[in-house]
Amino acid sequence: MYQVIARKYRPQYFSELIGQEHVRTTLENAIQQRRIAHGYIFAGQRGTGKTTVARILARCLNCVEGPTAQPCGKCASCLEIAAGNAPDVIEIDAASNRGINEMRELRENVRYRPARDRYKVFIIDEAHQITNEAFNALLKTLEEPPEWAVFVMCTTEAHKIPTTIASRCQQFTFRSVEFPDLVARMEWICAQEGISADAEALSVLAQAGEGSVRDSLSALDQAIACYGGTLAGQQVRELLGMFSLESMSGVTRALAESSTTQMLEIVNELELSGRNLQHFCRELSRYFRNLMVAKITGEDTRLIAASAAEQARLRDVAGQFSEEDLTRYFQLTVDVFGQLQYSLQPRLHLELGLLRLVHAGRMKPVEEALKELSGAPQPAKAPVRSASVQSRAGTSPFQVDSARKTQTAAPPAKEPLPDTGGTLKERLLGVLHEAGSSFLADAVEHAEVVENGATVLFTAPKEFHLALKDKELLKFLQRTGGRPVKVQVSEGAGVAAAERPAEGGAKSGDEVSERALAHPEVKRFQERFKDSQVRGVRDLKE
Numbered sequence: 269m270y271q272v273i274a275r276k277y278r279p280q281y282f283s284e285l286i287g288q289e290h291v292r293t294t295l296e297n298a299i300q301q302r303r304i305a306h307g308y309i310f311a312g313q314r315g316t317g318k319t320t321v322a323r324i325l326a327r328c329l330n331c332v333e334g335p336t337a338q339p340c341g342k343c344a345s346c347l348e349i350a351a352g353n354a355p356d357v358i359e360i361d362a363a364s365n366r367g368i369n370e371m372r373e374l375r376e377n378v379r380y381r382p383a384r385d386r387y388k389v390f391i392i393d394e395a396h397q398i399t400n401e402a403f404n405a406l407l408k409t410l411e412e413p414p415e416w417a418v419f420v421m422c423t424t425e426a427h428k429i430p431t432t433i434a435s436r437c438q439q440f441t442f443r444s445v446e447f448p449d450l451v452a453r454m455e456w457i458c459a460q461e462g463i464s465a466d467a468e469a470l471s472v473l474a475q476a477g478e479g480s481v482r483d484s485l486s487a488l489d490q491a492i493a494c495y496g497g498t499l500a501g502q503q504v505r506e507l508l509g510m511f512s513l514e515s516m517s518g519v520t521r522a523l524a525e526s527s528t529t530q531m532l533e534i535v536n537e538l539e540l541s542g543r544n545l546q547h548f549c550r551e552l553s554r555y556f557r558n559l560m561v562a563k564i565t566g567e568d569t570r571l572i573a574a575s576a577a578e579q580a581r582l583r584d585v586a587g588q589f590s591e592e593d594l595t596r597y598f599q600l601t602v603d604v605f606g607q608l609q610y611s612l613q614p615r616l617h618l619e620l621g622l623l624r625l626v627h628a629g630r631m632k633p634v635e636e637a638l639k640e641l642s643g644a645p646q647p648a649k650a651p652v653r654s655a656s657v658q659s660r661a662g663t664s665p666f667q668v669d670s671a672r673k674t675q676t677a678a679p680p681a682k683e684p685l686p687d688t689g690g691t692l693k694e695r696l697l698g699v700l701h702e703a704g705s706s707f708l709a710d711a712v713e714h715a716e717v718v719e720n721g722a723t724v725l726f727t728a729p730k731e732f733h734l735a736l737k738d739k740e741l742l743k744f745l746q747r748t749g750g751r752p753v754k755v756q757v758s759e760g761a762g763v764a765a766a767e768r769p770a771e772g773g774a775k776s777g778d779e780v781s782e783r784a785l786a787h788p789e790v791k792r793f794q795e796r797f798k799d800s801q802v803r804g805v806r807d808l809k810e
Contacts, residue, residue: 273492274485277457279320280327280350282337286453286481287445288317294440295321296337299328304335305438307410307419309395311426312442315480318422319359321442322391323349325420326357330385345385356385363394371402375409378417387418395421396428403430411436444479447573453481454488458499463492468501471575476508511548513581516555519622523597523629524588531622535615545614546605549621553601559586560594589629596628692724693717696748703744706788711735716760724753727760781805 279285282292291310298304308325310318324339327349331339339346348354360374374390382388392398398406410419410433419437423429426439445453451470458465465473473491477484491504505512522530538548558572563586565571568579586594604621611617693712700709715728715736724745726736735741736757746752784790784805794800 272486273457273461273489274482277460277485279317280324280341281339282321282324282328285317285321285324286449288321288442291321291440291442295325295328299335299337302335304329304418306413306417307437308421309426309429309434309437309439310420310422310442311429311439312424313444313479314424315477315482315484316442316445317481318442319391319393322389322420322422323357326354326387326389326391326418329387329389329418330354330356334386354385356382356387357389357391359391359393361394362392362397366397366399366402368399368401368405371398371405375406378409378413381414382416386416388416389418389420392419392421394423396423396425400430403433407432407436445477445481446479446570447474448570450474450477450479450481450484451575454484457485457488461492463497463499465499466501467575467577469499469504471578472501472504472508472510475573476510509544509547511551511555513555513578516552517585519552519555519625520559520585520588522622523625526626526630528623528626531626532619535619535622538618539615545618546608549601549605549608549618553598553605556594556598556601558582559589560591560598562586563589563591563594593629596631597625600624600628691717692719692748696745699744699748705740705744708735708738708741708744710787710789711741719749722751722753724755726755726757728757730759733757733759 282296285292308322310321312318327339327341327346328337329335330345330349332343332345333340341347341350345354349357352359358374358377360370378388378390380388413419421429421433421437426434426441451474454465454470454473457463458470469491473484473487476487487504487508491499491507494507495503502512504510518530518534522528522534535545538545558574559582561569561571562579562582566583568576572579572582574582589597600621604617604624607617607621608614693715696717697709697712700706700712711728711732712726714732715726718725718727728736737755742753742755745755781802785802790802794802
């Protein structure tokens with residue numbers, strides 16, 4: 269009876285494993301040091317050797333020469349475990365035995381000693397499918413099993429294993445097998461089987477596995493069944509429904525020529541030939557990902573699952589685009605692939621996505637767009653420097669910087685105005701108007717100003733206190749008086765009380781409006797906006 273390649277060449281020893289050196293080294297050392305745990309969790313991608321390592325571990329523990337990291341492979345225990353009919357190695361499919369009753373039966377089975385071998389090994393595949401109740405039934409047994417029991421739980425979804433179970437086991441994470449290791453393994457198997465396969469065919473088979481040895485070997489078995497003893501790359505691509513670099517290059521040619529017509533023709537050809545559009549979009553996103561990596565690295569790299577010849581072609585294509593463009597194309601194709609998962613009209617989504625790729629390629633960098641908007645770049649003006657600032661040979665950068673700061677510092681304050689008569693308030697208002705500080709001048713106008721030695725008292729309504737306490741006002745006040753002073757602000761009616769008419773209480777509306785319209789800021793606003801109208805004036809003090 270024919271045995272598939274994945275089973276025929278299944279590793280029987282730790283030395284035959286590929287890509288799982290960290291697991292092999294740890295288990296070999298544990299066996300040699302007799303530090304064998306009672307519970308293990310093997311987690312990782314499908315087809316990476318979890319169940320295989322569990323069987324090898326069972327052989328190492330139950331070999332007549334063991335426990336040993338190198339089982340003999342000749343004794344009854346080794347032969348029966350390899351054949352899958354050893355009485356003391358129990359393999360359980362948790363996908364179909366996931367309930368509490370099955371776990372209770374397993375718990376009862378653990379109590380009995382092995383019939384012949386040294387250890388009774390329980391290998392539980394798809395352990396994440398076990399229900400929480402079943403895990404709880406197994407919890408105490410897994411924590412304190414008899415000395416002859418060893419549990420090995422294999423799973424592709426380790427996060428679904430309860431933490432109460434995981435904390436009682438040693439966990440090993442199986443990695444995806446790298447592309448060169450997969451190619452080398454299949455090349456060796458082809459040599460054993462007398463199969464002639466070119467480098468491109470092996471590369472396609474390794475890509476189809478996506479890091480899974482079993483998937484790649486299943487694809488190899490399928491290719492041998494279809495084409496016999498000679499495998500060519502193009503034939504294997506057609507068999508597995510994969511797209512070649514030449515077919516993908518049609519998309520990059522359309523992008524390089526910025527042709528939306530070619531993009532629509534590509535989709536039409538895919539539709540007429542009956543190709544899966546969703547599969548095409550997935551391969552296209554992987555293609556742009558590889559182009560982006562090839563552009564970034566610029567040399568052969570293990571980050572791309574492709575042969576050296578394919579990587580060279582990828583670098584040639586990537587040279588036509590910038591890294592930013594390739595990143596943008598990669599993002600857009602990933603988005604389209606996600607939309608195709610739920611689309612009832614995949615052709616429409618794919619056409620729209622490919623057209624967006626063309627339009628994204630026409631985008632210009634922000635810098636170029638700004639240059640075009642602003643016209644031709646103006647020549648930079650040379651900074652104006654005085655003779656004392658011009659750096660000469662031997663002048664240190666520190667001296668130049670100090671001179672520049674001195675030149676660009678604020679101009680010195682004006683000399684204090686001479687006391688030409690008038691009250692302190694009138695002279696202060698003159699300084700403020702001259703400096704253009706209308707905000708502070710308005711606050712001073714609404715305040716009573718009394719000079720008491722080195723202290724100036726401001727009495728004004730509360731809404732002007734913040735302005736009167738401003739440090740800028742203190743500077744103007746010192747300029748006016750010609751000496752340092754202190755400022756005190758108190759709440760009161762200010763000048764409003766003196767200006768109120770005796771008979772009327774509040775000011776008339778005309779007087780308030782005239783005063784508001786005469787304010788410099790209001791005038792400036794009306795000059796700026798010619799059609800503006802003042803429809804109402806309200807006195808904030810009322």
